Amino acid sequence: MKKLELKFQNEEDKTVTITLDEPVEPADPALINAAMDAILTANCFYSSGGDLVAKKEARIIERNVVDIQL
Template identity: 70%
Template sequence: MKKLELKFSNEEEKVVTISIDHPSEPVNEADVNAAMDAIIEENCFYSSGGDLVEKKEARIVERNVTAVEL
């Protein structure tokens, strides 16, 4: 499964991650940038370390799981 992770710094300079399952691909960098700007501007997510104040990074993460027979 793939996820889009949006990483921000909060007022305490801790990293806050927002994950989005099944992102559209290819990822449009301008749209991701604009969405992250809007999240900061609108202050629409709670963080125990204060408001989200800075964009850190955005990345696609893919997780593969293979069962091991017992």
């Protein structure tokens, strides 16, 4: 399963991660950047360390799970 992680810096200079399941691929950096800007402008998320104040990074994470038969 793949996930899109949007990482922001909060007022206490700590990292806050917003994770979205099943991102559209290929990822469009311009759209992701615009979405992150919109999140910051709308100030719609709050963390225990205060408001989100800056973008840090965005990345797609893929996790593979293999069941082991016991």
